[in-house]
Amino acid sequence: MDMKKCNSIIVVFALIISSCSSSQGRIEPSDNVIGIDVSKSEELDFKEYFDTVKFVALETSKDVLVGEITKMYLTSDYIIVFDQKSMDIFLFDSDGKFIRRIGKKGGGPDEYLFINDIQFEKEGMLIYVHERFRNSIYTYDLYGNLLDKTQTSLIQFNSFFKTKEGFWVYSCFSNENPKHYNLTLLSSDLQSIEKQYFSQKEFVNVTFLSTFVNDEYGRLFFYYPSSNIIYEISGTDIIPFLQINFGNNTLPYDKIIKAESKEDYDKLVFNKNYFGNINSCFINRDRFFFSFSDAGFGIVNSYNCFYDIDAKKANVFNNSFILSTKYPISTSLLYSTDAILVYPIYPSIFSEDSFAELSRSLSTDIQFDSNLILAICSLKE
Secondary structure: OOOHHHHHHHHHHHHHHHHHHHHHHHOOOOOEEEEEEEHHOOOOOOHHHHEEEEEOOOOOEEOOOOOOOOEEEEEEEEEEEEEOOEEEEEEEEOOEHHHOOOOOOOOOOOOOOOEEEEEOOOOEEEEEEEEEEOOOEEEEOOOOOOEEEEOOOOOOOOOOOEEEEEEEEEEEOOOOOOEEEEEEEEEEOOEEEEEEEEEEEOHHHHHOOOOOOEEEOOOEEEEEOOOOOEEEEEOOEEEEEEEEEEEHHHHOOHHHOOOOHHHHHHHHHHHHHHOEEEEEEEEEOEEHHHHHHHHOOOOOOOOEEEEEEOOOOEEEEOOEEEOOOOOEEEEEOOEEEEOEEEEEHHHHOOOOOHHHHHHHHHHHOOOOOOOEEEEEEOOOO
């Protein structure tokens, strides 16, 4: 065979192999491994990790009731709160004063029925919303105006993130997704599939929480329930960033992706001391924050982790509230930057004396059924 022709065939074959590998998400594990030893977990001590805390009470009225914060964003001027329980997106000013709702609930053509996920784009001051029943993306400005609405998406999905390449989506639905890809890059109009990653036999363990996180430097990351790896998304490429290892107690992900039913998954984890279910991830320049839990049945124990990326050191916390503070702060992290972590405070667990004291310090009336109070904690350098 002619040598030039032979080389051409080799190049074409290599390109085909590369293309197939990319579309099916055959990606090696990360070399950067976080070793987690739950037996060494401790209580999160405020004074060890934070300098100061600022309390912001979200305004409460009969028309403004925040059941729980599913997702939130902070700017110098605004607090954006998504409450999936009430299907509301609230806009507050930086002091917690209510400004308006974003969008309108209802069955009308420009209204929404069910919101799966939201994304705030700071550059354009826009809020992207996934309307699950119509399976499309709505775009709002901060005045609550509906600016755009896509066609029905080619595939159903749970969470998303918009980039210049299109919409990255996490799906746990089989519709138009017969190979059960967890991660798909859709075109900007949601009408074509650009790339797909992380196929499994069936969707046997899923999440309805967001599976994307971005930082202040434009980096985007993805994680999903059938893996213990945090992936960085760069353009249309997926790069392993961090791998979370619980030793012999790590969920058997290699078997989970091959499980054919929920019953198979339950058999894999039943009566085993596995840890996983990685969620609520936040990343900044040199730290990674995430939550995880045991994977058994019945009472599930949850944990939080602070990981120093440069020092490669993990601290695991087992308490639900930071008690070494004046008011009990929940350890369910809501938002993060390089400088702050934002946690919720639930007035329902306060004493009457605490209501009175907080009301005086915040110049607002705090009651048992008041909206959440944000604890904006300044991280130590």
